[in-house]
Amino acid sequence: MSSQVLSRSQGLKRQKRRKLMIEGVAIVAIAFLLLLLLPAILPEFRLKLLGRFLSLAIVALGIDLIWGFTGLLSLGHGIFFALGGYAFAMHLKMQLPEGEIPDFFTLYGVSELPWFWQPFGSFPFTLIAIFLIPAIVAGLLGYLVFRNRIKGVYFSILTQAALIVFFNFFNGQQKLINGTNGLKTDTEELFGMVVSSSPAQMTFYSLTVFFLVAMYLLCRWLTSGRFGRLLIAIRDDESRVRFSGYNPTGFKVFVFAVSGAIAGIAGALYTVQSGIITPSAMEVPFSIEMVIWVAVGGRATLVGAIFGAVLVNFARTLLSEQFPEVWLFFQGALFLIVVTVLPNGIIGWLRSWGWEKMQHWFGFKSYVVTYPSLETDPQVQQEKEQFEE
Amino acid sequence: MDEKILEIDNLTVSFDGFKALNQLNLSINTGELRVLIGPNGAGKTTLQDVITGKVRPTEGNVYFKGKSLVGYKEHEIARLGIGRKFQTPRIYLNLTVRENLDLACNRNKNLLSTLMGRISSGDKRKVVGLLETIGLTAKADLSANLLSHGEKQRLEIGMLVAQSPELLLVDEPVAGLTDEETENVGSLLLALAESHSILVIEHDMEFVRQIARTVTVLHQGSLLCEGTMEEVQHNPRVIEVYLGETPEIVDS
Numbered sequence: 144m145s146s147q148v149l150s151r152s153q154g155l156k157r158q159k160r161r162k163l164m165i166e167g168v169a170i171v172a173i174a175f176l177l178l179l180l181l182p183a184i185l186p187e188f189r190l191k192l193l194g195r196f197l198s199l200a201i202v203a204l205g206i207d208l209i210w211g212f213t214g215l216l217s218l219g220h221g222i223f224f225a226l227g228g229y230a231f232a233m234h235l236k237m238q239l240p241e242g243e244i245p246d247f248f249t250l251y252g253v254s255e256l257p258w259f260w261q262p263f264g265s266f267p268f269t270l271i272a273i274f275l276i277p278a279i280v281a282g283l284l285g286y287l288v289f290r291n292r293i294k295g296v297y298f299s300i301l302t303q304a305a306l307i308v309f310f311n312f313f314n315g316q317q318k319l320i321n322g323t324n325g326l327k328t329d330t331e332e333l334f335g336m337v338v339s340s341s342p343a344q345m346t347f348y349s350l351t352v353f354f355l356v357a358m359y360l361l362c363r364w365l366t367s368g369r370f371g372r373l374l375i376a377i378r379d380d381e382s383r384v385r386f387s388g389y390n391p392t393g394f395k396v397f398v399f400a401v402s403g404a405i406a407g408i409a410g411a412l413y414t415v416q417s418g419i420i421t422p423s424a425m426e427v428p429f430s431i432e433m434v435i436w437v438a439v440g441g442r443a444t445l446v447g448a449i450f451g452a453v454l455v456n457f458a459r460t461l462l463s464e465q466f467p468e469v470w471l472f473f474q475g476a477l478f479l480i481v482v483t484v485l486p487n488g489i490i491g492w493l494r495s496w497g498w499e500k501m502q503h504w505f506g507f508k509s510y511v512v513t514y515p516s517l518e519t520d521p522q523v524q525q526e527k528e529q530f531e532e
Numbered sequence: 533m534d535e536k537i538l539e540i541d542n543l544t545v546s547f548d549g550f551k552a553l554n555q556l557n558l559s560i561n562t563g564e565l566r567v568l569i570g571p572n573g574a575g576k577t578t579l580q581d582v583i584t585g586k587v588r589p590t591e592g593n594v595y596f597k598g599k600s601l602v603g604y605k606e607h608e609i610a611r612l613g614i615g616r617k618f619q620t621p622r623i624y625l626n627l628t629v630r631e632n633l634d635l636a637c638n639r640n641k642n643l644l645s646t647l648m649g650r651i652s653s654g655d656k657r658k659v660v661g662l663l664e665t666i667g668l669t670a671k672a673d674l675s676a677n678l679l680s681h682g683e684k685q686r687l688e689i690g691m692l693v694a695q696s697p698e699l700l701l702v703d704e705p706v707a708g709l710t711d712e713e714t715e716n717v718g719s720l721l722l723a724l725a726e727s728h729s730i731l732v733i734e735h736d737m738e739f740v741r742q743i744a745r746t747v748t749v750l751h752q753g754s755l756l757c758e759g760t761m762e763e764v765q766h767n768p769r770v771i772e773v774y775l776g777e778t779p780e781i782v783d784s
Contacts, residue, residue: 155673369638370647372631376624383622386584388610388695389641397643525670 170356177352187341191416194348196456197355198412203436203448204358205405210434211443212366213398214378215294219284219302220406221430222309223277227407228414228424229313230276232326233260234269235333235415247321257319273411274404281403285396294381303427310425325421328414338415351412355449358405362445365401374398375443435474439481441488450490536598537562537699537729538583543592545578545753552578554753555592560699565725567732567740569764570750571773576733577619579750580701584616585609596699611641615692617702621684625677629668629687632676633659637694658694666690666720682713689720693728700730706739718742749773 177197182190202224210216236245237260244256262268288301314323329339336343365371376384377391384391414420423429432455440451455477463470485492493501540558544551553575560566570576581587583594585606594601601609610616624632637655638646663669666686671679676687685705692700702721706714714736721730721743734740740747740761747764749756751773757764764770 365647368647369635369649369651372624372627372635373646375626376635379624379626380622382606383618383624385606386610386616387636387641387691388607389646390605390607393643394646521670521674 170359174352174356178349182345182348187344190348191344192460193453194344194351194416195413196453197351198409198416199433199436199456200449200452201351201355201358201409201412202406202433203440203452204355204362204445205402205409206433206437207442207445207448208362208365208405209399209402211437211445211448212371212374212378213395215395215399216299216434217302217399217402218299218427218430218434219306220402220433221306221425221427223281223403223406224410224413224433225309225313225420225422225424226277226280227273227410228420229320229326229410230263230269230272230407231411232328232414232420233263234266235328235331235338236326237264238332247324248318251318253318259319274407277407277410278400278404282396282400285399286392289392289395289399303430306425306427306430310422310427313422313425323422325419325423327419329418339418344416347412347415351416354408354412358408359445359449361401361405365398366443366445370394432474435478435481437488439477439488441490441492441494444488444490444494447488447490451488454489535562536560537564537596538731539595539598540579540583541593541595543579543582543594544590545575545582545587546590551753553582553589556750556754558748558755560729560731562698562729563725565721565730565732565743565745567734567744567747568750569734569740569747570756573752574750575753576750577703578753580616580703580731580733583609583701584614607641610695610697613696613698615695615697615700617688617692617700617705619703619707621681621688623676623684623687623691626675628673628675629679630659630663630672632687633662633690633694636691637662637696662690662694665693665723667716680713682709682716685709685713685717686720689717689724693724698729700724700728702730702732704733704735706734706736714739715742 177193181193185193202220205223206217206220239245244253248254248256263272284302284305288298293301313320316322317324320326329337331338333343336346338344366374373384373389373394377394381391410420410424433452436452436455437448438451439455440449441447455474458477459470459474462473481488487495536559538558538560540556543553543556545553556575556579568576568579578587582589583596583601585601585604585608589602596609596612596614599612601612604612624635627635634651634655637658639652639655640646640649660669663672666689668679668683668687668690671683676684679687689700689702689705692702705717705721709717718739721732724730725743732743744761746758747761748758749764749767749770756769756773757767759767
């Protein structure tokens with residue numbers, strides 16, 4: 144009896160390994176497609192757009208981690224996105240001769256660099272700040288919220304409230320951070336290259352692809368294995384997790400911080416590819432859009448988050464080029480359709496039964512027309528195996 | 533003292549003045565299988581809430597192996613060795629049966645070792661053994677939401693045992709089960725009673741008769757009586773509580 148169990152679990156293991164191999168090959172193939180083929184055939188303008196969409200796909204991964212897997216709907220990821228973007232933009236603004244300060248300060252009569260700008264002169268510090276500052280902010284916010292066992296809708300409302308606080312702060316502080324005008328990075332230089340020049344943009348594009356793959360692998364690693372299963376357990380029944388001897392608070396704070404860090408990296412990459420970061424990255428609709436991308440692609444699938452972000456943003460560009468006024472209606476309709484018809488998103492639908500349906504449509508596979516329970520019931524199968532021996 | 537695994541000492545819990553438990557005294561010996569019965573609102577579930585740290589007592593104390601449990605959090609009490617089964621099966625529906633058991637049996641439940649640690653072969657063997665005990669070997673790799681109600685109940689009991697607790701608190705394990713499933717759960721609990729102390733809350737009298745050795749009756753937050761099933765059944769106060777206080781009305 145137990146030897147059969149072992150052989151079956153070995154079969155499962157082999158299947159799992161094969162799936163992992165296929166996934167690895169697919170990742171490498173897509174990365175090559177994005178890095179080598181598309182730059183050769185797409186015009187520069189389109190490639191830059193794609194780069195921006197791919198950096199938005201990185202935030203979507205972060206949202207999928209916290210919402211899709213752990214079940215915490217964050218409406219405040221704009222904070223972490225913007226913090227990463229501002230960190231990088233501040234460094235670019237500091238590329239000046241000794242003693243000078245960024246030009247916008249003179250408009251407001253500020254002659255001395257605010258203290259918190261100082262460390263952003265250093266490139267290594269900036270690189271760490273891009274993910275560490277959002278992670279710390281997310282961790283602190285998460286700790287305060289989760290320690291008090293605030294869940295569900297209340298968590299979402301709190302994250303949105305935090306978003307509005309951050310927006311108002313960045314929007315109002317002209318003397319510290321140029322307020323509503325934001326920080327323009329286009330004309331700044333990094334390592335002797337103008338940020339908006341094509342070689343620099345190509346580098347940022349390649350970095351975006353690299354980070355997208357890296358963040359995907361990170362999320363994949365986090366969500367497989369015991370830790371990932373525990374995240375799903377927290378989503379499904381948190382008090383059971385507690386009574387099983389786990390303290391969910393630490394796990395939730397950690398995942399929220401990781402998710403924030405991922406959003407920070409995405410924000411930095413997005414900023415240099417769009418040439419500016421303003422407080423509008425912390426407007427309420429933008430953070431809700433992030434959630435829509437994940438919902439459209441499919442929660443708790445990771446691939447779905449990337450796919451949804453690219454698809455929705457591509458549709459937006461296409462539609463707003465043709466009919467500028469229609470986009471918002473379309474976005475609303477898209478969200479309604481997904482929620483009512485495809486609650487698991489596109490990838491979720493494909494995984495559950497869409498794939499078989501498509502195979503049927505194209506004539507590769509016919510439907511099972513008998514009552515299939517006997518074929519699939521493991522108890523029946525086990526008895527059959529024993530009988531045949 | 534040392535043979536008592538659980539001691540409830542003069543315990544009172546009041547919610548806005550309503551006393552769910554009222555100066556309750558109760559103790560369970562190590563290795564005992566105890567059944568707790570009582571009409572609705574007698575405080576049975578509140579008692580479990582207090583033992584597992586979900587509710588803080590207003591007065592009195594709970595001792596587990598001589599150590600006071602007041603002030604500990606739910607997960608800390610679970611780590612001390614008290615497992616709790618809820619009234620409705622609470623399992624992780626989107627994980628497989630095996631994964632459900634594995635999460636419960638993880639020995640180091642802090643963040644870092646859950647993230648970094650590898651699943652030891654000892655844990656794997658323990659899970660395989662548990663699957664056999666709860667009779668779900670064939671369905672080990674099925675998602676738990678495909679299980680029947682009775683199988684879910686057995687899985688949750690299996691998850692409790694995976695935590696290697698010394699005391700199991702089981703709340704109405706056979707509510708809504710068929711007769712056959714009820715008997716399965718009953719014999720599972722009897723098998724577990726050989727190596728654990730168990731406190732069962734139950735309404736189903738047939739089931740209580742199947743498993744009970746000592747029965748405790750709660751009424752309005754206090755202990756009404758304690759004894760074997762026979763004694764309890766013939767106790768006039770118990771009959772009064774269950775049938776209503778004025779038997780004349782029942783007659784007419």
